[in-house]
Amino acid sequence: ELKVEQNPLFLSMQEGKNYTIYCNYSTTSDRLYWYRQDPGKSLESLFVLLSNGAVKQEGRLMASLDTKARLSTLHITAAVHDLSATYFCAVDKGAGNMLTFGGGTRLMVKP
């Protein structure tokens, strides 16, 4: 059974600081997604990582995938308040169309 663990579960940080969210998964996969969810809202796709060593960047967010370590990271550079949200990683098992989601990281960026 595929397990996906994110840490930290909750992150409070000051504007301007850098931090990394980690997503570990338990079985082989070559495809991983990062989503953002604002309170009471739906999920917004941030990044699709399709192979080992993949790195994607959008604004202050950068995501990477290491399939050998079964690890993805979401790095936040010089955080701003607008980045406050819950971030989920989701791993594609490769069987059927199933995504397994991590428990989410709730990020609060304080002015």
Next chain:
Amino acid sequence: NAGVTQTPKFQVLKTGQSMTLQCAQDMNHNSMYWYRQDPGMGLRLIYYSASEGTTDKGEVPNGYNVSRLNKREFSLRLESAAPSQTSVYFCASSLGHRREQYFGPGTRLTVT
């Protein structure tokens, strides 16, 4: 394009009542999905439909049924609602197998 739409947005049911959640997409996607999200947790797959005419169980299918009415529409039915089914339900669609999924706005369901 509206993307993925869901109705209703909110619903309160009594234990034992039935209801159907509706989902439609206008992106000509082949695959559609139903997830539930419990407080403070990630999403869990209930059922999915890889293509029109097919449906398959996900991680937590018990207590639910689905119908892929046509390529655009995928409904989720609760035959006899239980308090454990209180959750937020999200529908999603993707172009095909192992492609990026796009999510609807969600239905917040409370079963008392």
